[in-house]
Amino acid sequence: MSRPVIGVCLTALAWALASPALAHHSFGAEFDANKPITLTGVVKKVEWTNPHSHFSLEVKDEKGRTAVWQLTGYTVNALYRTGWKKDVTMKVGDTVTIFGWRARDGSNSAHAREVTFADGKKLFYGPPAGTGEGGPKPAVKVP
Amino acid sequence: MSRFHLASAIVATTWCLACGSAPASNEEPKSTAASAVPRAADGKPDLTGVWQGGNGRQGTWEEANSGLGVGGTGLDPSAPANPASQQVITDPAPYKPEATARVLESFNKRGIDDPAGLCLPLGVPRLALVGLFPIQIVQTPTQLVILHEYMSVFRVIPLNAEHRTDVGPTYMGDSVGRWEGDTLVVDVVNFNDKGWLTGTGTHHSDALHVTERYTRVDKDQIDYVVTMEDPNVFTEPWTIKTKLMHREGTRLQEYVCAENNVEMEHFAKILKEGVPHTR
Numbered sequence: 001m002s003r004p005v006i007g008v009c010l011t012a013l014a015w016a017l018a019s020p021a022l023a024h025h026s027f028g029a030e031f032d033a034n035k036p037i038t039l040t041g042v043v044k045k046v047e048w049t050n051p052h053s054h055f056s057l058e059v060k061d062e063k064g065r066t067a068v069w070q071l072t073g074y075t076v077n078a079l080y081r082t083g084w085k086k087d088v089t090m091k092v093g094d095t096v097t098i099f100g101w102r103a104r105d106g107s108n109s110a111h112a113r114e115v116t117f118a119d120g121k122k123l124f125y126g127p128p129a130g131t132g133e134g135g136p137k138p139a140v141k142v143p
Numbered sequence: 144m145s146r147f148h149l150a151s152a153i154v155a156t157t158w159c160l161a162c163g164s165a166p167a168s169n170e171e172p173k174s175t176a177a178s179a180v181p182r183a184a185d186g187k188p189d190l191t192g193v194w195q196g197g198n199g200r201q202g203t204w205e206e207a208n209s210g211l212g213v214g215g216t217g218l219d220p221s222a223p224a225n226p227a228s229q230q231v232i233t234d235p236a237p238y239k240p241e242a243t244a245r246v247l248e249s250f251n252k253r254g255i256d257d258p259a260g261l262c263l264p265l266g267v268p269r270l271a272l273v274g275l276f277p278i279q280i281v282q283t284p285t286q287l288v289i290l291h292e293y294m295s296v297f298r299v300i301p302l303n304a305e306h307r308t309d310v311g312p313t314y315m316g317d318s319v320g321r322w323e324g325d326t327l328v329v330d331v332v333n334f335n336d337k338g339w340l341t342g343t344g345t346h347h348s349d350a351l352h353v354t355e356r357y358t359r360v361d362k363d364q365i366d367y368v369v370t371m372e373d374p375n376v377f378t379e380p381w382t383i384k385t386k387l388m389h390r391e392g393t394r395l396q397e398y399v400c401a402e403n404n405v406e407m408e409h410f411a412k413i414l415k416e417g418v419p420h421t422r
Contacts, residue, residue, distance in 0.1 A: 025406045026254035026343075029420050030413065049403035051262065072406075077292060077396045078275050081204055103409075105418045127275075133253035134343030140243045141235040 025051070027126070028133025031072075031111040035102040036129075039069055039110070043094045048086045050075050053125070055090065055112075057098065071098055071112040073126035083123055090115065101129050179361040180325070183282060188325050188359040190280045190287065193395065194387040197274025201363045204277070204393045236345060242376040249344025251422045255410055258338055262400035264296045264314035266338030267331050267353050268369040269345075272385065279395050287320055287327065292395045300329055312349050314338055329355040340371055341383065348375035363389045 041059035053076050057069045073079070076086070083089070090096065097116040103109035112125040183189040200207035238246055249256050259265055271278060276293035287300040300318040307317055311333040320329040331353040339345045356368040365387040372380045413420055 025260040025410070026257055029253040029255035030406065030409055047403060050398055051400045051402070051404055052406065054403075054405075075275065075398065077398055080396065081208070081393075104420050105409075105413060105416065132257065132343075134250045138247055138250035139236045139342035139345050140238050140246045142247065143240065143243060 026132035026134075027072075027111050028130040030103060031101045031129070032104050033101055033129035036099070037102050037110055038097065038099050040095070040097040041069070043090060043092050043096060044068060046087075046090060046092060048076050048079075050077070053079060057096070067108055070107075070109045071100065071125070072109070073112050074124070079125070089123070090117070094118065098125070100126065180359050181362060183284070185284045187282075187284075187322055188327075189282055190327065190357055190359055190365060191282045193277050193279045193390045193393045194365060195274060195277050195390050195393075196272040196367070196385065196387050198388055199386050201388065204390045207388060207390070236340075236342075236381050237378045238376055239378055242346070245346055246344035249339075249346075253420055253422065254343040255413070255420065257343065260404075260407055260410065262294065262404055263337065264294050266314055266334065266340070267298075267316055267318075268355065268367075268371075268383070269339055269341050270294070270296060270315070271367065271387065272341055276398065277390055277393050277395060278387070287329070290395060292398050294400055295398050306330070306332055311335075316351070316353065325358060327357040329357070331355065340381075346376065347371070347373045350375050357387075365389075 039057060039059050041057040043055055044058050045056045047054040053073045055071050057071060058066055059069055060066050074082075076084075095118050098110070098112040099114045099116075100110040100112040103111075111129070113128065114122055115125045116122045181189045183191070195204065195207065198207055236246070264270065265273065270291050270293060271289075273293045276291070278292065279290040281288040281290070285302055287298075287302065289298040289300070291297065296315060298315055298318055300320045302320045302322070304319045306319055311317055312335040313333060314335060314337060316331040317333040318329050318331045320327055322328070332351075334347065334349055334351045334353075336347060336349045336351075338347070340347055340351075350373050352372045354370045354372075356366075356370075358366040358368075360366050366384070367387050368382065368384045370380050370382045371377070412418070
């Protein structure tokens with residue numbers, strides 16, 4: 001490989017390690033990446049809003065007891081761009097399964113990463129775990 | 144290195160290996176390389192278009208953000224939900240020791256104090272690097288206008304002009320631009336001290352001076368090099384090098400952050416009740 005190409009490679013590698021991005025707020029501060037959760041239930045309410053979208057899900061446990069969970073996800077701008085349509089893709093009354101991570105405060109709240117619909121179709125609903133918390137290392141050397 | 148970083152590095156390396164089998168760019172006719180850069184009527188490289196920061200993939204928005212994409216916005220949910228690698232920078236920022244502590248404090252609090260949570264303009268360069276949201280550049284011979292979908296912020300950058308001194312300081316600072324060959328250089332001063340520069344906790348003072356260098360290297364890419372100087376917090380200038388990627392066909396949307404910003408209530412609850420959230 002020629003020297004210029006190696007240089008380009010190193011630049012690309014550096015870029016790959018440097019790409020910054022963020023969500024609106026720190027999902028990592030509010031939700032625990034070590035507490036994954038999968039829930040199946042009936043959609044009770046959909047909030048197609050910014051800076052984050054939300055919906056609530058009525059979930060029944062094995063004993064038939066119901067609980068309502070609050071799910072948080074992307075900005076609607078991102079949802080539009082990833083295949084969602086307001087009032088079409090997910091409606092009140094739909095049965096869906098979500099995968100995500102629980103809130104740190106122990107409430108019935110979670111950051112929903114993925115939604116699986118009754119027909120088996122899957123769509124991302126929120127960013128990866130820990131988004132917005134600063135990544136694995138700080139921007140400075142730790143003294 | 145996180146799994147996502149490792150994956151990114153592998154992608155970059157794979158791409159590089161592919162480069163290695165193709166003719167090196169310096170072997171191509173110069174006329175071909177020059178024609179790859181769209182130019183305005185005045186002969187300057189044309190930066191006009193919709194662009195995405197924080198993502199180096201080519202293609203449309205959908206193509207470039209497939210799989211994990213930036214923040215996992217893609218259409219392939221079967222991709223593993225790796226821990227996020229957001230806001231990581233390659234080289235440590237050259238903060239003074241006393242300023243380093245403040246960066247670490249925000250990092251250890253997992254960015255719960257991020258000014259973005261308050262729906263404030265993110266400043267420069269951070270606002271250009273939010274991969275979830277595109278920016279649109281409109282170039283004329285006398286000014287550059289940058290429309291940021293995120294927070295619905297705009298920048299009007301007059302060319303060959305002096306900084307104004309009758310306003311500010313502001314979140315986005317005061318920008319003036321000039322062409323240096325095929326590179327548009329934007330000088331930004333008169334910031335307030337309320338923003339972060341890019342990663343979590345990367346604070347600055349109102350002495351911040353930012354120099355942005357935009358170089359359109361081909362149809363799809365702008366090399367975006369930013370140097371940040373702030374004698375109150377840095378020991379030396381801090382330069383980051385990244386790219387803005389062309390997203391042809393993408394249209395900006397409205398974004399009203401204040402519409403339903405309930406997360407701040409959640410954060411207040413976490414802090415009030417002492418919910419463990421720090422590293």
